[in-house]
Amino acid sequence: MYYQIWNFFLQEEKYIYWKERIKLHTNFNKVTWQKIIDFLSLVEQTFPLKRQLAETDSLEPFLKLATENGYSLTAEELAWFLITRKQIWDLFDLAQKIPSLKEQLLLAKSPQDFINIAADNGYYFSVEELAWLLTEIKSSSELVSINNSVGEILTVSSYGRIETGYWIWLAELWGIVPPFCHRDKPSTFLSQNVNNPFLPDRCFLPKSYFNQRLMLVHN
Incomplete structure (x- = not known):
């Protein structure tokens, strides 16, 4: 907007x-x-x-x-x-234009490494701010489909020419953006493992889940 x-x-x-x-x-x-x-x-x-x-x-x-x-x-x-x-979006946009920067960001070992690379290129934001924006993007209703290495269909947001799936995937890997919920409930009680990624506040379905139309993957 x-x-x-x-x-x-x-x-x-x-x-x-x-x-x-x-x-x-x-x-x-x-x-x-x-x-x-x-x-x-x-x-x-x-x-x-x-x-x-x-x-x-x-x-x-x-x-x-x-x-x-x-x-x-x-x-x-x-x-x-x-x-x-704006700084986060500008970094994503720059990474689309400079493959070496994109590769460097995707190879970041931790969120803080990612933040440090951003700062080296003149963009300043925190790990938390990055996580809030990526979570917001992931839970939006503007979706495109991408296929992972085992042929599963994942849904992530895309804005203009900026592909956000890479950054959401990376943030999920680090644990700063909640994963999609599994259909099976965890067998442990919520209080037993505060780091459980499937707790209600760590796991959600995007807003568009119930109205999305997934296409079959053909090998």
């Missing part, structure tokens, strides 16, 4: 300004991230609100509109949310 107000943060000079400014704020967390997502989801589902937001061309009315609808936001929170996401 794009709104005119995003230019306040993402146009070149303002982007550089806010990118430096948000480095001073370390108190942003998943609650803030989800709060902004929830507000934007509300906007998309409420036509009058979406129209109001589309007509908003300065920051103060935007923040006021959010507050009036139960979401208290600050300029710094919005800047952090938008700029962090």
Whole structure:
């Protein structure tokens, strides 16, 4: 989703300004991230609100509109949310254009190695922020199918020319993005293994699971 107000943060000079400014704020967390997502989801589902937001061309009315609808936001929170996401997407886009960078990222031994490679290329975000965005992508309803080495069909999101399946797979391998649920329930009680990847908060089906149409794989 794009709104005119995003230019306040993402146009070149303002982007550089806010990118430096948000480095001073370390108190942003998943609650803030989800709060902004929830507000934007509300906007998309409420036509009058979406129209109001589309007509908003300065920051103060935007923040006021959010507050009036139960979401208290600050300029710094919005800047952090938008700029962090842009940096991750820009890294993915660059990796599509430079195979050697893509290979280097895919060979990262850990999430922190991935973050360090990103920083070496001028993109700054945390492991947690990467995990939140990839989980959000995975649970979206925009799907493409990919086949793994044993012919199983997996479903992941794709945005434009950026293939996100690689990054979701890598994050699942590291354990920072929940896997798809297995049909069989785990035999142990939830309290017996807090690292169990099949716990409810570590495992989910994407939103589009029940309306997707999977194609058969032909060898």
